Amino acid sequence: MQRYFVELAYLGTNYCGWQIQPNANTVQAELEKALSTILRHEVSTLGAGRTDTGVHASFFVAHFDSQMINLQWDQKLLVSLNEILPRDIAIKEIVAVTPDAHARFSALSRTYEYHISRYKNPFSVETAWLYKAPLDVDAMKRAASKLLTYTDFTSFSKLGSDVKTNNCRVYTAMWEVQEQELVFTIRADRFLRNMVRAIVGTLVDVGRGKIAEADFVKIIEAKDRSLAGTSAPAEGLFLTSIEYPVNIFIE
Template sequence: MRYFLHISYNGTRYNGWQLQPNALGVQQVLNESLQKIYQVGINTIGSGRTDTGVHASEQLVHLDLPFQLKPEETIFRINKILPKDIALNKIYEVGPEAHARFDAIARTYEYRISLQKNPFLADFAYYLSRKPDVDKMNEAAKLLLGFQDFTAFSKVKGDTKHYNCHIYEAFWKRENDLLIFTIKANRFLRGMVRLVVGTLLSVGKGRISVTDFGNIIKSQDRSKASGAAPAEGLFLTKVEYPEGYFEEQKKLFYSQISNMPTGES
């Protein structure tokens, strides 16, 4: 049986979402926690990667099990095992072909900047002692919607087959002492959001102009972009699927469950 899990995590002590041979990722901790309960091999597939130190308030993953779960009981049992910086929030019953990554149509990230030094935000926002020019940064951010090739904001020597993304939204807003950048797209390149933010901050600090920002995108040259903004300010906040997706997937799920054993006691 296939399930989607909605999880959230504080990424501070993890080397990103992905399983890695010599570093601790969120995926490893989740897989091991599920294996402790069900005593079967677990392989979760995420809607996308997050880099080292990056957080997620909404990450969707899927997994297959040889039995049917009781979602509410599973959430309770898994959260007792998971460390305090990872939480399982919801379980969706889906059909056998559902895919957390390939079926997603949009993802939204937020980048948070603190304009006031706050020890309680040290792991969750990038502190700037001087406010950048938010109007200029918003003017530059609007340019993102007019491009598709974002090679300039991609990691060097990545394994990406192409660098095209469709950006739907990109804007800054202020909430009290926080500046929050929201960006929504059908897909993102590895490290892309932090590179975009770092270069927008160069606009906000007067180091480059709005026109320069547009020319950097046009250049398709990674060396022209500014350095990446620090990881602690970045959150994956939403993963979207087609309208009615989970309702339809639940119907497909229940069409295949006859004679399936339960894995719950």
């Protein structure tokens, strides 16, 4: 058996997230159907994470095993695979990796972006949160920087999540103004379910003056989800990068 990494992108609007669910349209189900058709054997994939309903990925990774050893995923084969897939899912590359490489557990870090549109834009209806009220972006930037000094993010975790720890190491957390959008970028070694959207929603509360920067710190330290803000809408969230050790890739 040979293990492969599939690098793909998708618009999450029409899907109930990445992970296969009963009676629901998911990205994983579409990918497995397409791979099974091309390879002519049943393919089971495992993704780098579980994006929620409506969340997008400009870069996502899944792995699968195949009896087809040293299969050359040339451009022609990738074109055939993309023709089978719906137009809102695109395969970028498929590469051979070592047998122990794992799309989820081998990841060193992940990066998400959250987009807030400041003006009505018909071309960002599905990819940004339209929020036209005034925001103190400088206060949001200062509050976001506090995330780098903490590791326990229970206050931003979905209640009832089945995880062993709520500790994460955040490497980057910053806001940028990009034309008519505000973009929040956050990079960490791991993320809790709903974590980014909860953080964004709470930072927006800082920006609108509902809570002070000092309150944002108190919310983190309280380790209580009920004290944080409402989660930002799914449509503004993108998984944009996943970092892996270079030695898992087979030349």
